[in-house]
Amino acid sequence: MGQLNDEIDRTAAEWAAKVAGGSLSLSESERFEAWRAADIRHAGAFARAQAILVRLERLRAVGADALRTTIEEYPAAATDPEDCAEPQPVSGASSAAMHPRLLMRRRLMVSGAAACLAVAGLAGVFLLPVSSQQEFSTGLGEARQVRLSDGSLVTLNTNSKIVVAYTDSVRKIRLIQGEAIFKVAKNKQRPFIVSAHDTDVRAVGTSFTVQLLPEKPVRIVVQEGVVEVVRRDAPAIVPVRAKAQTQAIVSGSAPIVVQSIARPVVARQLAWQYGRIALENETLADAAEEFSRYSDTRIVVDPAVAGRTITGLFAADDPVGFAKVAASVLDLRVEEGPKEVRIVR
Template identity: 45%
Template sequence: MTLPETADAINRTAADWAARADRGLTDAEAAELAAWLEGDSRRAGAYMRMTAVLVGTETEDSNATGAAWARRTPASGLTRRQWLVGGGAIAASVVGAGVWFGLDRQGRYVTRKGEKRVVALEDGSIVTLNTATRLEVRYSETQRLIRLADGEALFDVAKDAARPFIVRTGGVDVRAVGTSFTVTGGAGRPVKVLVREGVVEMVRPKAPTQLPMRLAANTRAVVADAASPAVIAKVEPTEVNRELAWREGRLVFAGESLSAAAAQFVRYSDTRIVVSDPVLAGSGVAGVFDANDPVGFAQAVAGSLEARAEVREGQVLVTR
């Protein structure tokens, strides 16, 4: 009788596949990976965790300098696979302990202003936290519950029909089985749901007269407050991608007013962009900008609008 594959063996093979996928797979390798994933229900979760580890180390490495870089860099000469399996021989337990992804012992995940984090959950789901986000994970035998206290996160959900995946914030429950969507909420702000793939169900437990709503891919729903109905709209895939540019540390504008664009930077930096001229504030802006560089944005926009950007302590003043 063939013995079941051990978790350690699955993790090692998953690490190998993650490293190979990082450099690019041939069609034959992609088919081989798909067949391997289908062979055991535990493999998909392990593969997603290893992929998240790889993404997490790349994110940390890109921001690392000096001594911090030295502490995170794998031993000289290790390949990426050896780092995952060797230098990261405990990769699965590292993910579980949250060493790279900000998980504390109570199941809380936090990012500071200007930060983002990739979190691999125990079921293989991946959560990407945007700037200044706080959420709590509580898994049980019947459900996978995420309480979003504040901020924004992208959820790539592993399928598990027996345990629905629920994101709860601002009196709204967003339920999914296997899909990809973002939720923004907390701190008195409107709840916004943007579905990238699959279908989610939006439920409002504290508003029993409002029936559950199903949201398909490329759909946005906004709930202004507990008493307001949800405003649902279809959006183009290009707009979905634009709104998810924060995953790469970018903000993309396509005609928004300068004042609206400036307000977006407040989420990522303590340096404020001040536009006192109402005509200038209403001017449309377009382009791709570093979310953590409000000064660079203000200077670029000022140049295109024939204005001036004056850098002061804690702010950038844009004037004619």
């Protein structure tokens, strides 16, 4: 039995390392969920392995070099000579190019939880209770991809924040602000719910975007599959189902509106993934507001020309470049100042 438990711990450690490294493919995500559901001990072993990773991330004061020295001084404590072997680098990166702390983390994980914790002499530290919540955020003009523990992938847009709270029965994410794309790993027994204010978006396995901006309605764009949109605080408002190539608009006390949108429109709305802003006959005023989400350099538009429209694909972090192109196309002028660019007649 002990040998079997060791094997479970080792497999759990390998899965935790893959999930943390963001290297799970769709087929691997499905195999991971099947492994975890096959035996009640698997879920517990995986949770322990994740706890180890969290503690390692927080161990900045000790430092990777100190941990490496500790392990190398006590090689006999490992149950197998290869237990603490260096894993193969992911995404084609060389071991020399990886951050020492990341190398240390992956070494400990692949070795198996019990063996390497005993080697490091830190089991009591790593197995302390950890929070079931995680926060992820981006700054102004920043985008970030996060691979969650179930294999789901979240892409955060500029100035965005989410709080992840997973349990054995449900996967909950709260969008605090901004915008995020959710590519959900399928698991019908474990619903995936994104909350934005009082709106819940429920999915099983799909891809969708939720946007929560100041003084604007909540907007959900579905790229694949189907989602259910529910107003928690307004039971009189009928929940709706939104399928691929549709968007749901949730505003005030009004009914939830579902609209069909063409694939090219969806692509334009998601251009921010690639650091771009796609405009299609947008007014200069609306374009300036959109650019303000990505940069602290303001675009100020002369009210006399604010209604003029522009079409094109622009770098999200270059408001000055956009202003110059727009002025050239619309026969206007640009005046540059500190942290400001003006488009005038």
